[in-house]
Amino acid sequence: MKIHEYQAKEVFASYGLPVDTSIICRSVEDAIKAYNQLDSQKVIVKAQVHTGGRGKAGGVKLANGEVELRKHAAAILGMDIRGFTVDRILVGQAVNIEKEYYVSYVIDRNSKSTLLMLSREGGMDIEEVARTTPEKIHKFVIDPSVGIPDYLAREAAFKLFGDIEQVRQAASIFRKLYRLFVENDASLAEINPLVLTKEGSLMAIDAKMTFDDNALFRHPKIAGLKELTEEEKKEQNAREKGFSYVHLGGDIGCMVNGAGLAMATMDMIKLYGGDPANFLDIGGSSNPTKVIEAMKLLLNDKNVKVVLINIFGGITRCDDVASGLLEAFKQIRTDVPIVIRLTGTNEKEGRAMLQDTHFHVAETMGDATRMAVELTKQFQD
Amino acid sequence: MSILINKDTRLLVQGITGRDGGFHASKMKAYGTNVVAGTSPGKAGESVQDIPVFNTVRDAVKETGANTSVIFVPAPFAKDAMMEAADAGIGLIVCITEGVPTLDVVEAYRFIKSKGANLIGPNCPGLISPGKSMVGIMPTMIFREGGTGVISRSGTLTYEVVYNLTEQGMGQSTAVGVGGDPVVGLYYRELLEMFENDPDTDSIALIGEIGGDAEERAAEYIRAHVTKPVAVFIAGQQAPPGKQMGHAGAIISSGSGTAAEKIAAFEAVGIPVAKEPGQIPSLLKERI
Numbered sequence: 218m219k220i221h222e223y224q225a226k227e228v229f230a231s232y233g234l235p236v237d238t239s240i241i242c243r244s245v246e247d248a249i250k251a252y253n254q255l256d257s258q259k260v261i262v263k264a265q266v267h268t269g270g271r272g273k274a275g276g277v278k279l280a281n282g283e284v285e286l287r288k289h290a291a292a293i294l295g296m297d298i299r300g301f302t303v304d305r306i307l308v309g310q311a312v313n314i315e316k317e318y319y320v321s322y323v324i325d326r327n328s329k330s331t332l333l334m335l336s337r338e339g340g341m342d343i344e345e346v347a348r349t350t351p352e353k354i355h356k357f358v359i360d361p362s363v364g365i366p367d368y369l370a371r372e373a374a375f376k377l378f379g380d381i382e383q384v385r386q387a388a389s390i391f392r393k394l395y396r397l398f399v400e401n402d403a404s405l406a407e408i409n410p411l412v413l414t415k416e417g418s419l420m421a422i423d424a425k426m427t428f429d430d431n432a433l434f435r436h437p438k439i440a441g442l443k444e445l446t447e448e449e450k451k452e453q454n455a456r457e458k459g460f461s462y463v464h465l466g467g468d469i470g471c472m473v474n475g476a477g478l479a480m481a482t483m484d485m486i487k488l489y490g491g492d493p494a495n496f497l498d499i500g501g502s503s504n505p506t507k508v509i510e511a512m513k514l515l516l517n518d519k520n521v522k523v524v525l526i527n528i529f530g531g532i533t534r535c536d537d538v539a540s541g542l543l544e545a546f547k548q549i550r551t552d553v554p555i556v557i558r559l560t561g562t563n564e565k566e567g568r569a570m571l572q573d574t575h576f577h578v579a580e581t582m583g584d585a586t587r588m589a590v591e592l593t594k595q596f597q598d
Numbered sequence: 599m600s601i602l603i604n605k606d607t608r609l610l611v612q613g614i615t616g617r618d619g620g621f622h623a624s625k626m627k628a629y630g631t632n633v634v635a636g637t638s639p640g641k642a643g644e645s646v647q648d649i650p651v652f653n654t655v656r657d658a659v660k661e662t663g664a665n666t667s668v669i670f671v672p673a674p675f676a677k678d679a680m681m682e683a684a685d686a687g688i689g690l691i692v693c694i695t696e697g698v699p700t701l702d703v704v705e706a707y708r709f710i711k712s713k714g715a716n717l718i719g720p721n722c723p724g725l726i727s728p729g730k731s732m733v734g735i736m737p738t739m740i741f742r743e744g745g746t747g748v749i750s751r752s753g754t755l756t757y758e759v760v761y762n763l764t765e766q767g768m769g770q771s772t773a774v775g776v777g778g779d780p781v782v783g784l785y786y787r788e789l790l791e792m793f794e795n796d797p798d799t800d801s802i803a804l805i806g807e808i809g810g811d812a813e814e815r816a817a818e819y820i821r822a823h824v825t826k827p828v829a830v831f832i833a834g835q836q837a838p839p840g841k842q843m844g845h846a847g848a849i850i851s852s853g854s855g856t857a858a859e860k861i862a863a864f865e866a867v868g869i870p871v872a873k874e875p876g877q878i879p880s881l882l883k884e885r886i
Contacts, residue, residue: 402701432701461842463837476845477807481758484834
């Protein structure tokens with residue numbers, strides 16, 4: 218789960234991390250009020266959206282004086298950045314920057330640990346730095362049973378700074394940021410850039426945090442900051458019913474048990490010349506209620522011309538799955554052709570039960586996919 | 599032979615008095631797995647399907663000689679269950695539970711390693727050495743004894759591949775579902791090494807998916823260390839970036855972790871990648 222920069226800065230501040238002074242605004246009037254409070258000739262105006270690339274999109278501007286601020290605030294509010302409409306801007310005191318650095322904690326799959334990542338190449342796209350000059354990124358694997366002791370934080374800080382005063386400031390920031398990361402079950406806590414001001418102090422002028430969805434149950438305050446797009450709301454609704462759903466935009470709706478098989482199904486549709494409408498994993502079992510709910514979800518998408526149901530009957534035998542499907546489709550009215558592919562335990566019995574119905578029954582994934590793709594083509598004619 | 603589990607496996611079920619724990623304990627037992635004990639704090643003295651229940655893993659190990667554990671407890675308690683098993687001397691810990699916080703796994707994993715034990719999962723279907731032992735929730739009827747080792751990040755997709763293998767007369771030495779989360783225990787490298795060293799494994803099927811770079815690392819490991827034939831399938835070529843595809847770990851982030859990159863990594867070192875799961879058996883047969 219993502220939160221906005223201004224929200225991340227509030228979390229940072231509560232852990233004693235130095236952040237620039239800034240005020241969140243929802244209108245040009247708010248921005249002018251903020252300007253007067255900030256008491257600084259120059260201010261920075263930043264769009265608050267759940268996507269990167271704000272700067273390139275024109276969502277970050279420096280304003281020198283009230284007139285410029287009014288102009289920038291009006292331009293950025295309501296702006297579209299990669300499909301997100303800006304409804305909030307952060308107005309902050311401009312900082313005198315001497316140099317910019319990069320600092321983050323992330324989960325590293327390979328070492329199965331939290332990783333501290335640092336670079337002197339702050340303010341840049343860090344993935345780009347990692348690709349072109351990986352030697353400019355320093356990594357420290359953190360042992361969860363000891364965390365980041367002072368010596369390790371210092372060792373890390375010496376990678377960025379020579380001056381002991383700055384090393385001490387940085388080490389303190391690294392330790393606080395780690396505590397924040399762990400205590401809130403973050404999956405990313407990033408400062409890019411961490412700046413050294415001309416006055417000699419370190420300060421986070423941007424803050425980015427994402428959180429582990431699996432751990433939100435123990436962080437109700439953070440969970441309360443969740444803001445979903447229309448698309449994400451659909452996914453969330455599906456999740457509440459025990460499904461994983463991702464909209465893809467094609468015309469063959471898929472219903473599959475298991476995430477891996479669901480991904481393989483949409484890949485196969487493409488391979489056979491069709492377009493998958495979605496990814497939908499209905500989970501291990503496939504009882505009638507689930508199938509009904511899943512069909513509602515698929516048929517809600519007006520682009521769907523054919524539905525492909527791909528079920529591997531493992532612990533739930535195929536004959537049970539078949540009777541569940543028959544039961545479910547007594548309650549669903551639709552003209553959309555349905556292709557069903559059933560494989561696994563008792564598959565012959567299962568398929569026989571579906572044979573003389575309006576379903577198109579297939580034996581293999583290949584057959585099922587071919588059928589579904591052909592049916593969409595008939596539809597076009 | 600097989601890897602990780604066999605006829606000597608003495609299994610403990612943590613969370614045996616829960617609905618899933620009880621159901622799957624009976625399935626595992628019916629398959630012939632030697633299920634020796636269960637745990638559920640406060641329920642010592644009870645039994646589930648004639649399996650004795652203990653309060654603690656330590657008691658269960660002492661009384662029954664359990665050497666492997668399978669965990670069915672709810673996600674908020676999974677870390678504690680994994681650590682309890684490791685602390686009591688269990689050598690192989692298999693965590694089925696889905697939705698375990700990542701930092702819980704990070705912490706438990708370190709602890710398990712420090713005790714010299716191995717972890718499989720979480721968020722996995724477990725593993726099976728056909729004809730010997732099954733630990734987890736796998737549908738045993740589709741498996742046959744044989745020579746193909748199977749490693750997979752997914753559940754039903756594994757069954758799909760295994761089903762095809764069995765249909766083509768290719769049994770399995772051991773099949774392991776490593777789990778779909780970003781951080782899990784044993785992974786490709788360790789399991790490839792075990793299969794390479796297992797005299798009864800003659801070929802290996804590797805089923806990967808989008809997210810992370812473990813497949814790329816596996817390709818490099820196979821090139822350098824694996825002499826047995828390997829065939830691969832990668833799921834998620836149509837996955838849009840930034841979207842989690844069911845599994846918490848199946849996500850393309852910042853443009854990396856794509857299926858295309860993974861397929862290219864295997865092809866670059868001469869390992870065949872199946873276009874559809876059903877091609878795996880023939881790709882292996884050609885090379886055995």
